[in-house]
Amino acid sequence: MDGIQLIDVSKEFKTADSYKVALSSINFTIHEGEYIGILGLNQSGKSTLARLLNGLLKPTRGRVLINGMDTDSPQQLKEIRQLLGIVFPNPDNQLICPIVEEEIAFGPENLGLSPSEVHKRVSWALEIVGMQEMRNHAPHLLSGGQKQKVALASVLAMEPSYLVLDEPTSMLDPLSRREVLEHLRMINQENHMTIILISHNPEDLMDAKRLIVLNEGSIYMQGTPKEVYGDMGKLGAVGLNPPGLYQLIQQLEEEGYRIDDNFETIPQLVEKICQK
Numbered sequence: 001m002d003g004i005q006l007i008d009v010s011k012e013f014k015t016a017d018s019y020k021v022a023l024s025s026i027n028f029t030i031h032e033g034e035y036i037g038i039l040g041l042n043q044s045g046k047s048t049l050a051r052l053l054n055g056l057l058k059p060t061r062g063r064v065l066i067n068g069m070d071t072d073s074p075q076q077l078k079e080i081r082q083l084l085g086i087v088f089p090n091p092d093n094q095l096i097c098p099i100v101e102e103e104i105a106f107g108p109e110n111l112g113l114s115p116s117e118v119h120k121r122v123s124w125a126l127e128i129v130g131m132q133e134m135r136n137h138a139p140h141l142l143s144g145g146q147k148q149k150v151a152l153a154s155v156l157a158m159e160p161s162y163l164v165l166d167e168p169t170s171m172l173d174p175l176s177r178r179e180v181l182e183h184l185r186m187i188n189q190e191n192h193m194t195i196i197l198i199s200h201n202p203e204d205l206m207d208a209k210r211l212i213v214l215n216e217g218s219i220y221m222q223g224t225p226k227e228v229y230g231d232m233g234k235l236g237a238v239g240l241n242p243p244g245l246y247q248l249i250q251q252l253e254e255e256g257y258r259i260d261d262n263f264e265t266i267p268q269l270v271e272k273i274c275q276k
């Protein structure tokens with residue numbers, strides 16, 4: 001079966017003097033082409049989940065299947081990692097080459113692609129993250145935000161079916177953040193790449209079509225952004241606030257405005273209210 005399936009997955013960490021349940025009994029399916037947001041506060045298990053998806057970590061219990069292949073099976077790991085790319089939160093751990101261009105070409109070259117195909121992918125990935133002018137620079141001399149963009153480009157250039165991004169905008173200023181999110185939306189719509197965007201920031205996940213909210217290692221809520229962000233009480237109970245747009249809607253509804261669902265941005269909402 002195509003897609004990502006987690007079947008009753010738990011992950012526990014044992015250290016010399018402690019024992020930690022990072023994830024417990026997680027079940028979900030992600031279909032190819034979806035845009036999923038995974039939301040949770042610090043330590044809710046988000047990064048553990050990301051690492052389980054490409055077999056960097058094995059579940060203590062349960063199964064993680066990528067297009068039907070089990071991450072527990074060593075023979076299938078190579079294929080799983082070609083299908084599913086992860087952008088990690090700290091780009092310093094991901095960048096290894098002396099030149100940006102080489103960094104981005106590294107993955108596609110290892111896939112055995114022709115030099116012209118590698119060149120095409122490098123240019124495409126650099127353009128998506130807006131780093132064309134930096135292609136001959138040294139990654140270690142870039143700013144944190146620029147490194148984060150290069151790390152994203154190097155995974156994009158592999159053209160994975162599933163792109164997992166663990167807090168990819170944590171070092172970006174608001175403009176770069178908005179640009180990267182806009183590109184992710186485009187890659188999902190136009191290239192049909194499956195996006196799994198992980199963040200503690202609800203504003204980052206506004207473009208997702210479905211949200212999975214983690215709390216203390218369990219799935220706490222699931223639904224469309226409107227369903228999840230519309231339930232301020234339930235979100236608030238675990239210390240999460242919906243994006244400003246949804247807070248505004250809630251307040252307008254409390255004042256007696258009936259807001260229909262057909263909008264995605266604040267200007268669209270304002271237009272609807274002004275028409276009334």
Ligand SMILES: Nc1ncnc2c1ncn2[C@@H]1O[C@H](COP(=O)(O)OP(=O)(O)OP(=O)(O)O)[C@@H](O)[C@H]1O
Nearest residue numbers: 013020022040041042043044045046047048049200
């Ligand atoms: N290798 C490990 N050994 C022991 N405990 C771990 C390990 N990795 C994660 N944990 C624990 O598992 C829990 C979940 O951690 P995880 O990094 O998945 O959370 P997170 O949601 O990504 O948090 P953050 O928002 O801070 O990145 C935490 O309590 C963490 O301390």
Ligand SMILES: [Mg+2]
Nearest residue numbers: 046047048166
């Ligand atoms: Mg994390």
